[in-house]
Amino acid sequence: MIKQMKLGFTYQGEPREIRIDVLYSDRKTLGLEVTRDGQVKLRVPGRTSDSTIQKFAQEKKAWIIEKYLMMEGRREAAAERGVPDYVEHPELEKKYRQLAKVRIEERAAYFAARMGVSYGRISIRAAKTRWGSCSYAGNLNFHWKLILMPPEVLDYVVVHELAHRKEMNHSKAFWAEVERILPDYQERRKWLKLYGQTV
Numbered sequence: 001m002i003k004q005m006k007l008g009f010t011y012q013g014e015p016r017e018i019r020i021d022v023l024y025s026d027r028k029t030l031g032l033e034v035t036r037d038g039q040v041k042l043r044v045p046g047r048t049s050d051s052t053i054q055k056f057a058q059e060k061k062a063w064i065i066e067k068y069l070m071m072e073g074r075r076e077a078a079a080e081r082g083v084p085d086y087v088e089h090p091e092l093e094k095k096y097r098q099l100a101k102v103r104i105e106e107r108a109a110y111f112a113a114r115m116g117v118s119y120g121r122i123s124i125r126a127a128k129t130r131w132g133s134c135s136y137a138g139n140l141n142f143h144w145k146l147i148l149m150p151p152e153v154l155d156y157v158v159v160h161e162l163a164h165r166k167e168m169n170h171s172k173a174f175w176a177e178v179e180r181i182l183p184d185y186q187e188r189r190k191w192l193k194l195y196g197q198t199v
């Protein structure tokens with residue numbers, strides 16, 4: 001069974017409303033999802049009361065609004081950008097991959113020296129969910145689309161992966177190392193979250 005509810009909020013001085021699809025099932029817990037096309041889905045156990053659902057939605061209101069606006073921003077950015085040139089001209093992807101390898105190798109060498117770390121092989125790939133990764137052996141993988149992003153965003157991903165050469169986790173020590181090299185890393189990270197999928 002599916003019900004709908006609405007969540008009102010104010011954004012940039014204007015009243016807004018988010019429609020939430022409430023989906024009842026045999027699950028035991030309440031869960032939230034905001035899809036890429038901006039649909040908000042609240043999955044609940046079959047006998048959950050309306051008051052419990054309303055309370056849960058209010059408790060998660062800030063998270064829902066943040067994710068909803070993020071997806072909205074991505075859609076708007078993609079619409080403004082139009083069809084990427086590498087989609088219309090597939091041969092350009094090979095060129096971009098080559099450029100990405102050269103640029104990323106340069107930036108990795110530069111930042112590794114500053115951070116006092118070493119690394120192994122650098123590979124340029126097209127991972128579905130990651131912009132970069134670092135293996136325990138010290139090999140680094142990066143998405144070729146980083147070359148299409150602002151240089152400071154590419155640098156952030158490089159520094160992020162090199163920081164894993166000191167901390168193979170996302171602990172406070174890890175983020176402290178990233179911040180030591182890039183004091184404004186949070187802004188770069190925010191850009192990647194908001195617009196990375198539109199490139």
